[in-house]
Amino acid sequence: MTLSTRHFLVAAVSSLGLAACAAQPGVESPRPTATTPALTGAPLDTSVPSQLPRIARPVHYDISVVPDAKALTFTGEAGIDLELYAPSATLTLNALDLTFAGASLTGADGKAIPLTVATDAAAQTASFTAAEPLAPGKYRLTASYTGTINTQANGLFALDYPDKATGNEVRGLFTQFEAPDARRFVPSFDEPSYKATFTLSATVPEGDLAVSNMPVASEAPVQGGKKKVTFEISPKMSSYLLFFATGNFERLAAKSESGAEVGIVSPKGSGEQARFALDSLGPLLGYYSDYFGQPYPLPKLDNVAGPGQSQFFGAMENWGAIFTFERILLDDPKITSEATRQQIYTTQAHEVAHQWFGDLVTMAWWDDLWLNEGFASWMETKASDHFHPDWQPLLDRVGGREGAMALDAFATTHPIVQTIRTVEDTNQAFDAITYQKGEAVITMLEAYAGENVWRGGLRSYMAKHKYANTRTDDLWNAVEAAGAKGLTAIAHDFTSQAGIPLLRVGGVTCAGGNTTVQLTQGEFARDRKDSIDAQGRRWQVPVLARSGNGAIARQVIAGGMGTLTLPGCGPVLINAGQAGYYRTLYSPAALQALRGDFAKLAPIDQLGLLGDNFALAYAGYQPMGAALDLLAAAPSDANPKLLGDVAGRYAALYGYFDDQPAVRKQIAARGTAALARAMQRLGFDARAGEPALDSILRSELLGALGTLGDAKVLAEARRRFALLDGNPAALDGPLKSRWLDIVAANASDAEWTKLRALAKGSKSAVERSAFYTFLGNAKDATLAKRALDLALTDEPGKTVSASIIGAVARNHPEQAVDFAQANQAAVDRLIDASARARFLAGLAASSNDPAMIAKLERIAAPLPADVRKPYDKTLASLKERSVSRPRIKGEIAGWLKTK
Numbered sequence: 001m002t003l004s005t006r007h008f009l010v011a012a013v014s015s016l017g018l019a020a021c022a023a024q025p026g027v028e029s030p031r032p033t034a035t036t037p038a039l040t041g042a043p044l045d046t047s048v049p050s051q052l053p054r055i056a057r058p059v060h061y062d063i064s065v066v067p068d069a070k071a072l073t074f075t076g077e078a079g080i081d082l083e084l085y086a087p088s089a090t091l092t093l094n095a096l097d098l099t100f101a102g103a104s105l106t107g108a109d110g111k112a113i114p115l116t117v118a119t120d121a122a123a124q125t126a127s128f129t130a131a132e133p134l135a136p137g138k139y140r141l142t143a144s145y146t147g148t149i150n151t152q153a154n155g156l157f158a159l160d161y162p163d164k165a166t167g168n169e170v171r172g173l174f175t176q177f178e179a180p181d182a183r184r185f186v187p188s189f190d191e192p193s194y195k196a197t198f199t200l201s202a203t204v205p206e207g208d209l210a211v212s213n214m215p216v217a218s219e220a221p222v223q224g225g226k227k228k229v230t231f232e233i234s235p236k237m238s239s240y241l242l243f244f245a246t247g248n249f250e251r252l253a254a255k256s257e258s259g260a261e262v263g264i265v266s267p268k269g270s271g272e273q274a275r276f277a278l279d280s281l282g283p284l285l286g287y288y289s290d291y292f293g294q295p296y297p298l299p300k301l302d303n304v305a306g307p308g309q310s311q312f313f314g315a316m317e318n319w320g321a322i323f324t325f326e327r328i329l330l331d332d333p334k335i336t337s338e339a340t341r342q343q344i345y346t347t348q349a350h351e352v353a354h355q356w357f358g359d360l361v362t363m364a365w366w367d368d369l370w371l372n373e374g375f376a377s378w379m380e381t382k383a384s385d386h387f388h389p390d391w392q393p394l395l396d397r398v399g400g401r402e403g404a405m406a407l408d409a410f411a412t413t414h415p416i417v418q419t420i421r422t423v424e425d426t427n428q429a430f431d432a433i434t435y436q437k438g439e440a441v442i443t444m445l446e447a448y449a450g451e452n453v454w455r456g457g458l459r460s461y462m463a464k465h466k467y468a469n470t471r472t473d474d475l476w477n478a479v480e481a482a483g484a485k486g487l488t489a490i491a492h493d494f495t496s497q498a499g500i501p502l503l504r505v506g507g508v509t510c511a512g513g514n515t516t517v518q519l520t521q522g523e524f525a526r527d528r529k530d531s532i533d534a535q536g537r538r539w540q541v542p543v544l545a546r547s548g549n550g551a552i553a554r555q556v557i558a559g560g561m562g563t564l565t566l567p568g569c570g571p572v573l574i575n576a577g578q579a580g581y582y583r584t585l586y587s588p589a590a591l592q593a594l595r596g597d598f599a600k601l602a603p604i605d606q607l608g609l610l611g612d613n614f615a616l617a618y619a620g621y622q623p624m625g626a627a628l629d630l631l632a633a634a635p636s637d638a639n640p641k642l643l644g645d646v647a648g649r650y651a652a653l654y655g656y657f658d659d660q661p662a663v664r665k666q667i668a669a670r671g672t673a674a675l676a677r678a679m680q681r682l683g684f685d686a687r688a689g690e691p692a693l694d695s696i697l698r699s700e701l702l703g704a705l706g707t708l709g710d711a712k713v714l715a716e717a718r719r720r721f722a723l724l725d726g727n728p729a730a731l732d733g734p735l736k737s738r739w740l741d742i743v744a745a746n747a748s749d750a751e752w753t754k755l756r757a758l759a760k761g762s763k764s765a766v767e768r769s770a771f772y773t774f775l776g777n778a779k780d781a782t783l784a785k786r787a788l789d790l791a792l793t794d795e796p797g798k799t800v801s802a803s804i805i806g807a808v809a810r811n812h813p814e815q816a817v818d819f820a821q822a823n824q825a826a827v828d829r830l831i832d833a834s835a836r837a838r839f840l841a842g843l844a845a846s847s848n849d850p851a852m853i854a855k856l857e858r859i860a861a862p863l864p865a866d867v868r869k870p871y872d873k874t875l876a877s878l879k880e881r882s883v884s885r886p887r888i889k890g891e892i893a894g895w896l897k898t899k
Contacts, residue, residue: 001178001354001373002315002324002347003430044085048193048364049421051123052094055086058189058196059138060233065185066203067156067246069171072149074156078186080141089133091141094183094190095119095126097155103128103143117143124180124423126187143187149173151798152832153310155184156244160797161307161765163248164269172247172267174306174323178316179366179426179834182239192238193364193469201230202244209249211265213242213320215300235297235319236467238362243318245304256282258289258296266305266330267765276331277303280345280387284352287383292356293459294466301355303348305329307765308799311806311835313430315347317354317376324351327766334732335767338695342391346380353379361462364469366420369429370495371472374416374438381439391692395641397443398578398607404437405583405615408500409526410880412873416441416495417472424866427834433498440581441494447579448542448556449484457482490556493539494581500524501539501582502621503557503574508590510569515547517564517572521557524583526619527880536560539582546576548597571597578608585621595633603639610634610645617891620884624891625898632670632899636677640693643678647704650674654708656889666896668708675701684716686734699738706742717742721751724758737770744774745811752783760795769803772796776807784812788819792826802830806843813847817855838870845874848885853878 044054062079076098084091091105100117105128107113115128128141150157153176163170175185183190204210206227214232222228234242245265252274253263262281264274281303289295298320305326315324328340328347336344357379358372377400384393407413416438420426446454457479465474472495476488506518523537541557548570555564566572571593574584586594591613598606610630617627634646650671657663682698705713721743723730731739743751752775759771772795776787787808791801805827809816820827820840831839840859844852853875860871 001313001317001430002328002350003313003435045193045364049367050191051421052125052189052191053088053090053092055088056082056084056091056189058082058194060196061186061188061198062201063186063198064201064203065156065244067149067173069149069158069173072151072158074147074149076145076147076186078141078143078145078188080143080187081138082141083138084134084136087133087135089131090127090129091115091134092125092127093141093187094124094180095145095187096121096124096181096183098126098145098147098184098187100126100187101144101146103141105130105134106140106142107134108137112142115141124183145187147184150184152830153312153799154833155181159306159308159799161267162763162768164267164763167761167763170248170267172245172249172306174245174304175243175318176310176313176316176323177242177318178240178313179429180240180423181834182242185242185244186239188239190239192240192362192366195236195238195362195467195469197236198234198242199231200234200242200244201228202246203228204246207248208246209251209265210244210246211249211251211302211304211321212244213237213318214298215261232299237319237359241317241319241359243304243316243321243323245306245321245323249304251302252278254278254282256285256301258282258285260285260296260298261300263300263302264305264329265302266326267307270305270330273330273332274305276341277329277344277348280348281352283387284349284383285355287386288353288356288379291379291382291455291458292462294356294360294462296355297360298355301352303329303351307769308797309769309803310799310832311802311839312427312832313834315351317351317358317372319355319359322348322351324348327769330766332764332766334729335736335764335770337699337734337737338692339699342384342388342692342696345388346384346393349383350376350380353383356462360467361465362469364471366426366429367417368470368472369418369420369426370416370434370438371470371475373430373435374442377435377439378442392603392639392641395604395607395639397439398604398611399645400432400436401440401578401581402611402615403432404435404440405500405524407432407873408437408498409524409615409619410873410876411525411527412869412876413498415498422866424837424864424869428838428866428869437581441491444494444542444579444581445479445484445487445491447544447577448490449479449482449487453483454479457484486556490540490542497537497539499537501541503541503543503582503584505572505574505584505586505590508572508587513568515566515569515572517545517566517574518561519543519557519564519574520561522560524615524619524621526884527876529619529621541582542580543574544576544579546573548572552576573601573605573609575608576605577602578604583612583616585616588622588626591626591630595630598630598633599635599638603642606634606638606642607645610642610649614649618884618888620887624888625895628892628895632674634674636674640678640691640697643675644697644700647671647675647700651704651707653892656885656892660889660893663893663896664709667892668710670896670899671708672705672710675705679705684735695734699735702735702738702742706745714742714746717746718751721754724754737774740771740774741777744777745779747778747780747783749783752778752780752786756790769797769800772800773803773807776804777811778808779811781812781815784808784815788816791830792823798830802827802839805830809843810846813844814849814852816843817847817852821859837867841870841874845877847878848881850882853882 060081064077067074103115103117105113118127160171200212210229212231213234217232218230220228248268250268251263251265256262264278266274285296303322307326353376357375363371381393461478476491502522502524504520509516545553547566547568549568551567553564553566613627616622617624654667679701717739762768791804860868
């Protein structure tokens with residue numbers, strides 16, 4: 001699954017059950033031919049957490065559904081072949097928001113046993129009970145039921161969008177089952193280790209296209225202008241990977257070198273907008289098949305575009321039928337920026353990687369979710385670097401690591417391998433620790449093992465566990481066996497305990513032609529740095545250092561301290577190449593030496609040094625001046641990704657001083673001067689054939705300069721916005737969203753009204769969604785209030801309104817929180833069930849008002865512990881900020897005076 005925002009879930013984010021099935025030798029065929037697979041008799045794994053009784057497991061599901069898209073309901077019939085291992089009168093499955101009309105059980109003798117059905121909404125279960133206890137054996141459970149088609153992305157859901165040709169509103173149906181929502185579609189053993197095969201049939205309008213995990217096996221006409229579509233039997237897989245969609249869609253398809261057909265399914269009229277994604281889909285299949293040593297096992301792979309958006313996720317790895325929101329799948333030249341084009345690629349690379357890590361081999365329980373998400377994040381970067389090295393995607397790992405550390409620096413963090421026991425625990429597990437810390441730790445471990453050894457371990461892991469379930473240690477065992485001795489101990493330190501190692505660079509001496517560096521390991525934290533080192537938390541930290549003459553030293557720092565020796569003299573860079581997951585605190589002299597050589601460092605190390613030193617300064621480990629001096633040392637002709645980072649940092653510094661216009665003026669002047677050379681080189685307009693990174697940098701510079709109040713940029717944005725009055729296509733192109741974003745943030749009443757009219761009249765679901773969200777960006781509080789009121793109407797669309805509220809919160813967090821509280825029931829209907837617990841806490845995250853702390857504490861006080869977690873995280877950040885912000889502002893202002 002891809003989070004709703006690239007690298008980070010900010011605004012979005014009952015009980016679960018599981019019984020694990022052990023690996024089943026011999027069940028490896030990706031395309032089973034039997035309607036009912038042979039029984040295995042394998043015992044259930046009692047060591048895996050579960051809240052379903054451990055007495056049964058599914059073998060095969062036959063599911064038939066008839067959706068009524070207009071009424072937002074569906075009827076269903078399920079036939080489930082299962083094994084019962086212990087005598088019981090009751091079978092308990094997961095079910096939610098399903099109403100049962102009847103159920104029966106058929107045994108080996110073929111006689112139907114009537115069952116009574118009792119549902120438990122709190123436990124999300126349905127209990128099927130016979131009059132007398134059932135003997136162990138094989139049975140077929142049959143149930144008929146009705147369910148709800150949701151308007152947010154949970155279970156079977158509807159997305160309304162404008163037809164691309166007429167602009168008339170049309171409706172498509174889709175499913176989203178990760179983590180616990182297959183139970184909204186079919187009574188099921190809805191936990192990852194209950195793998196089974198699936199046959200799905202659906203009755204849909206005869207003109208619609210229906211899509212599922214497997215190709216269509218048959219179609220038959222049904223009275224009333226409908227057809228019954230039956231799909232081929234699936235491989236053995238977890239319930240959360242089942243998928244179904246239907247609507248007025250089209251499919252652009254091709255044959256891949258791997259032999260599987262690949263296709264992009266999108267709203268009719270999308271045409272060539274699907275070409276960019278399609279052209280990359282086949283090569284990704286081939287690349288991963290080779291990398292993992294396992295061919296893609298299904299006959300086809302579709303990626304299905306859904307209009308709208310979610311506060312919880314952006315894409316989902318359903319096996320053979322990925323779902324992706326249209327805004328990050330289709331390439332519309334009228335609005336798609338170069339950054340979005342790259343996001344289309346990386347999102348698809350992430351989800352295709354899941355076809356192996358997650359789908360073919362699945363974690364046994366949500367504790368090990370990172371085996372899915374951390375590896376898919378890591379593989380998306382590796383694949384992007386393989387096919388598009390000009391994008392320099394490896395540099396993005398620094399930003400991903402910083403996103404993870406932003407959470408990991410607080411006491412409210414969690415380990416990569418975490419304890420999951422409830423639905424809400426699972427929903428909140430999809431965060432930067434699981435994704436970006438997971439990717440960062442994998443990057444570090446690959447560097448420790450070596451690329452070839454690491455890859456050999458992954459291939460062994462895939463071969464051994466395909467079509468089965470695993471835990472994290474299964475992976476470490478495979479990599480150690482491939483030759484990475486000692487890796488498991490390092491991996492356990494970084495995946496089983498939370499937090500960030502801090503390496504303090506002590507004495508750096510040069511004698512006899514060698515440099516000696518003393519390192520001491522502690523822990524970096526934002527909210528407890530004065531006491532945390534006394535806790536003695538230790539990691540075995542793989543360190544790669546480079547001296548001024550390019551000499552390399554590798555060593556694992558264990559026991560809290562160590563000494564590095566490097567040939568030659570000169571500045572020493574710790575964490576050269578930025579593969580390590582730790583922070584480095586240099587002595588003032590050592591940092592001064594690096595600052596003098598900053599322009600000579602590799603771009604990835606420049607980014608890493610800036611990230612480390614700003615984080616250390618914000619947390620009070622060193623003065624802000626140390627970080628600001630590094631920022632000032634960034635060359636004006638630096639790598640585009642470094643300049644983009646510099647631009648963002650000046651904009652962030654500017655944001656600290658909303659109450660001090662004189663200081664803001666100083667920061668704006670320094671920022672504008674630092675970016676002027678690059679802005680002058682790039683100009684305001686895209687150039688044919690320019691490097692992709694130049695296109696992205698231009699947009700980032702315009703955004704930062706707009707934030708800094710640059711008069712030329714603001715005037716140009718308004719000039720271009722006015723051109724739309726005479727030419728609706730005047731802004732079409734990669735910068736359209738950027739110019740409109742700048743206008744929206746600084747909008748007058750008339751400009752805001754004009755932007756709303758543009759949103760309302762657009763025939764593009766992506767464009768309409770973006771325009772409505774921009775309305776929430778207004779700095780003017782009156783316009784922000786108007787945007788909030790608009791969000792509660794049907795005009796923006798049911799999946800867009802929450803993003804308007806989130807946009808308002810960036811400039812007016814107190815206003816957004818009060819509004820969401822006052823309209824909680826209505827706002828909840830605008831958010832995925834998976835994201836509701838963290839939505840309001842996310843709105844408050846940018847607040848600098850001390851009163852917000854007490855307000856959030858009152859809201860959080862009565863909540864259950866699992867639901868309260870997002871509030872605890874936001875509160876920890878707000879409390880730390882209330883202490884550190886005055887110091888940070890004072891140090892920044894003091895540094896500016898000296899310059």
